[in-house]
Amino acid sequence: MNARRIVMSMFVLTGSLMTPLAAHHSGTMFEEKKTVTLEGVVKEFQYTNPHSWLLIDVTNKDGSVTTWGFEAEGPSTLARAGIKPSDFAPGTRISITGRPMKDGRPAATWEYAVRAKDKKRFDPREGFRVK
Amino acid sequence: MTRVTKIVLAALLALVLTAALVWSARSEDPAQRKARMIALGLQHKTAAELYRALQQEAGGGQRLAWNAMPDWSGVYTRARGGITFDPDQRPGTPPTAKLTPEYQGRLTKRIELANQGVEWDPISACAPPGHPRWLTEPFLREFIVTPDQAWLINEMVNDIRRVYTDGRQHVPEADRYPLYNGDSIGFWDGSRLVIHTNQLQAGIYQRRNPDYTNAVETVEIWEKTTGTLLEVDVWVYDPPALVEPWYTRQSYSKLDDPDKSLRIRYWNCGENQNNTVFETQGGATQFKDLTFTGQDDAKGATK
Numbered sequence: 001m002n003a004r005r006i007v008m009s010m011f012v013l014t015g016s017l018m019t020p021l022a023a024h025h026s027g028t029m030f031e032e033k034k035t036v037t038l039e040g041v042v043k044e045f046q047y048t049n050p051h052s053w054l055l056i057d058v059t060n061k062d063g064s065v066t067t068w069g070f071e072a073e074g075p076s077t078l079a080r081a082g083i084k085p086s087d088f089a090p091g092t093r094i095s096i097t098g099r100p101m102k103d104g105r106p107a108a109t110w111e112y113a114v115r116a117k118d119k120k121r122f123d124p125r126e127g128f129r130v131k
Numbered sequence: 132m133t134r135v136t137k138i139v140l141a142a143l144l145a146l147v148l149t150a151a152l153v154w155s156a157r158s159e160d161p162a163q164r165k166a167r168m169i170a171l172g173l174q175h176k177t178a179a180e181l182y183r184a185l186q187q188e189a190g191g192g193q194r195l196a197w198n199a200m201p202d203w204s205g206v207y208t209r210a211r212g213g214i215t216f217d218p219d220q221r222p223g224t225p226p227t228a229k230l231t232p233e234y235q236g237r238l239t240k241r242i243e244l245a246n247q248g249v250e251w252d253p254i255s256a257c258a259p260p261g262h263p264r265w266l267t268e269p270f271l272r273e274f275i276v277t278p279d280q281a282w283l284i285n286e287m288v289n290d291i292r293r294v295y296t297d298g299r300q301h302v303p304e305a306d307r308y309p310l311y312n313g314d315s316i317g318f319w320d321g322s323r324l325v326i327h328t329n330q331l332q333a334g335i336y337q338r339r340n341p342d343y344t345n346a347v348e349t350v351e352i353w354e355k356t357t358g359t360l361l362e363v364d365v366w367v368y369d370p371p372a373l374v375e376p377w378y379t380r381q382s383y384s385k386l387d388d389p390d391k392s393l394r395i396r397y398w399n400c401g402e403n404q405n406n407t408v409f410e411t412q413g414g415a416t417q418f419k420d421l422t423f424t425g426q427d428d429a430k431g432a433t434k
Contacts, residue, residue, distance in 0.1 A: 024252070024254050024255055024257065024406070025252060025254075025255040025406070025408045025416050026245075026250035026251065026252050026255070026338060026416040028245070028248040028249065028250045028415060028416055029408075029415070029416055029417055029418060032248075046403055048402050048403040048406070049396075049398045049399060049400060049402060049403075050287070050398070050400055050406060051403070051405070051406045053403065053405050053423075055423050067423040067424075067425070068423075069405060069421060069423050069424075071405075074270075074398070076270060076271050076286060076394075076395070076396070079392065079393070080386075080393070101418075102248070103417075105418075105424055106423075106424060107421055107423075107424070128208075128269055130209075130210055130384045130386075131386065131387055
């Protein structure tokens with residue numbers, strides 16, 4: 001991985017991370033315990049069923065750009081988590097953390113994201129909380 | 132004591148006893164209640180037999196008029212259980228079903244493989260979950276009750292179970308064929324909706340949960356137990372896979388929606404190429420071709 005800032009870390013599984021991607025496929029293609037945190041600029045927010053994808057452009061050390069995809073649940077779960085399409089308009093600067101794919105492709109689960117302009121945190125799994 | 136006095140006293144005694152029974156049932160410890168429900172399932176050899184017994188107990192059941200329908204309006208989601216079939220299954224423990232040796236072996240293998248990262252969910256190809264798995268999906272739900280039908284709606288893949296409460300019977304046995312959600316008939320017993328479902332097709336209760344077969348049938352009793360909670364007693368009968376009926380209590384919470392923002396939309400499982408997965412030769416799940424990677428992932432070639 002050539003991303004400009006990648007922090008790979010092993011950490012103890014939390015309840016949040018143990019929640020699988022529930023909508024339609026197993027999450028076993030993703031690492032269970034490793035996470036990656038990237039800073040980048042939103043390229044596209046695919047607000048779709050059964051999973052949404054947040055695509056961000058990450059500038060690597062050599063100046064090249066890699067597009068990463070972060071997978072979350074679908075629109076109704078995101079809406080319940082307070083995550084709207086307008087929160088991640090193209091060009092929005094964010095930091096995002098997820099569990100990367102085991103095969104090295106630039107994709108990961110979306111565990112949480114922090115928007116640079118206001119430090120607001122977005123956790124898709126909040127959408128499963130029963131209030 | 133006059134005859135009238137005796138009748139009044141007898142009526143009062145009956146009232147007190149009924150109230151005591153109701154109070155006792157309502158204050159019953161959840162574990163005691165569960166044991167009673169399990170025992171009820173064991174008293175009947177088939178789901179059809181249990182359904183008939185419940186119907187008899189309800190005096191044949193009722194067909195409610197429009198003005199007598201309970202208020203099940205609103206948007207709900209599963210209250211407990213995550214994506215395990217039995218909400219009482221504790222984390223790190225196996226499913227609570229009592230399985231035949233063959234199906235216990237299948238489950239053990241499934242969990243072992245999943246622990247090794249090898250897992251394939253049949254809904255990954257966009258098939259609906261099917262019932263009884265339908266009970267477990269963690270998305271939005273609506274429950275529409277009318278005198279002739281109840282519609283039990285799961286947002287996922289626009290999935291509707293229709294429960295016929297107009298007095299019709301099941302499809303004749305010779306004409307039955309496997310269906311994802313089966314054929315459901317039901318009756319009202321006061322505010323409780325009792326449902327029998329047959330004509331189902333094989334599936335899994337959930338990931339890391341057992342298989343069920345084409346022989347699976349269920350009996351459910353749905354009731355709104357508080358202003359915001361629908362609770363369901365469920366008995367699953369499936370002799371090839373279960374050595375005894377699997378009783379669970381499912382529940383669905385009505386979600387707060389003060390700004391009326393919760394809306395169930397059409398769910399097209401195939402609308403985004405990035406969600407297309409396939410089963411590898413080893414039985415694992417893999418993305419087919421992510422659109423943003425700049426290469427044809429399936430072939431490893433540059434686009």
